[in-house]
Amino acid sequence: MTSPVIQVQGIRKTYGRLVAVHDVSFDVNDGEIFGLIGPNGAGKSTTMECVEGIRTPDSGKITVLGLDPIRDVYALQERIGVQLQQAQLQKRIKVWEAVRLWASLYRKQPYVGDQLLEQLGLTDKRNAWFMTLSGGQKQRLFIALALINNPEVVFLDELTTGLDPQARRAIWDLVRGIRERGKTVFLTTHLMEEAERLCDRVAIIEYGRIIDVDTPQRLVARHCPEREVILVSDDGRAADAFARFASVTRDGSRYSIRGVGEELVADVIGSLSEHQIKVSDFRTVLPSLEDVFLKLTGHSIRD
Numbered sequence: 001m002t003s004p005v006i007q008v009q010g011i012r013k014t015y016g017r018l019v020a021v022h023d024v025s026f027d028v029n030d031g032e033i034f035g036l037i038g039p040n041g042a043g044k045s046t047t048m049e050c051v052e053g054i055r056t057p058d059s060g061k062i063t064v065l066g067l068d069p070i071r072d073v074y075a076l077q078e079r080i081g082v083q084l085q086q087a088q089l090q091k092r093i094k095v096w097e098a099v100r101l102w103a104s105l106y107r108k109q110p111y112v113g114d115q116l117l118e119q120l121g122l123t124d125k126r127n128a129w130f131m132t133l134s135g136g137q138k139q140r141l142f143i144a145l146a147l148i149n150n151p152e153v154v155f156l157d158e159l160t161t162g163l164d165p166q167a168r169r170a171i172w173d174l175v176r177g178i179r180e181r182g183k184t185v186f187l188t189t190h191l192m193e194e195a196e197r198l199c200d201r202v203a204i205i206e207y208g209r210i211i212d213v214d215t216p217q218r219l220v221a222r223h224c225p226e227r228e229v230i231l232v233s234d235d236g237r238a239a240d241a242f243a244r245f246a247s248v249t250r251d252g253s254r255y256s257i258r259g260v261g262e263e264l265v266a267d268v269i270g271s272l273s274e275h276q277i278k279v280s281d282f283r284t285v286l287p288s289l290e291d292v293f294l295k296l297t298g299h300s301i302r303d
């Protein structure tokens with residue numbers, strides 16, 4: 001069992017009369033990519049910024065790498081990397097200047113800037129002004145800046161918002177690379193696909209409360225165990241072959257077979273093989289984190 005590098009216990013944060021975060025608790029383990037997921041305004045950035053020591057919770061306890069983010073803020077800053085949701089730089093700062101400026105903020109030997117730019121595919125933009133970078137290049141620069149002090153824990157707030165699918169995939173690979181170098185990544189996203197593909201574990205947050213925490217696979221298995229197989233067969237015996245399944249609907253030669261649990265797909269394949277039934281199409285429909293969110297909250301994350 002790996003030890004938690006971040007421990008959040010019962011934190012609460014209010015802005016005037018608005019309770020943005022109620023009694024939030026979770027742990028982030030060493031070396032994992034942990035995602036806080038939820039809709040706009042759910043309290044993701046507020047929670048993350050309390051963990052980073054940028055905001056002070058009204059109550060509750062937070063430990064990061066054994067440190068208190070408020071009391072030990074300077075010690076902590078040396079060991080974490082932060083990418084903020086609303087980050088901006090001066091229009092005419094050059095990429096290499098930003099990297100050098102950031103490196104100068106840390107006491108310890110900084111990560112080699114050129115090597116970082118190379119890793120993030122920004123070498124040929126070294127001399128470019130910030131304002132001339134594309135959205136994806138800006139995001140990659142912010143990730144580079146978050147990594148400049150070779151941090152043990154990296155915080156990424158909505159890192160792919162506004163990017164196209166291709167740029168998003170490139171960023172996912174970068175984040176996996178951060179984990180491969182042994183670091184812990186704590187990110188927020190309101191993109192369920194991003195959470196599902198990238199995170200080892202996720203906490204679902206809504207209206208400032210954590211609804212559940214687990215691996216994406218276990219969340220799906222726990223809350224949405226339903227499976228569906230859709231297949232097309234012209235074989236007249238198909239209906240008989242599927243008679244043993246509890247829920248079968250037929251539309252001409254198209255069959256939909258529903259059931260609960262992972263055995264459903266294997267059982268359908270077993271029936272096809274037993275009766276030697278040919279199919280011209282075969283698909284499985286598996287629930288996703290999106291479905292889990294819908295089930296737990298009664299609405300889609302985008303509503």
Ligand SMILES: Nc1ncnc2c1ncn2[C@@H]1O[C@H](COP(=O)(O)OP(=O)(O)OP(=O)(O)O)[C@@H](O)[C@H]1O
Nearest residue numbers: 015020038039040041042043044045046047085190
């Ligand atoms: N500085 C602030 N002053 C007042 N209210 C705030 C402040 N920051 C956040 N809030 C409110 O707290 C709630 C949670 O905001 P937060 O930024 O944590 O949400 P989020 O989950 O990060 O949302 P998003 O997906 O839009 O980034 C929202 O209702 C927001 O309006």
Ligand SMILES: [Mg+2]
Nearest residue numbers: 044045046085
């Ligand atoms: Mg936010």
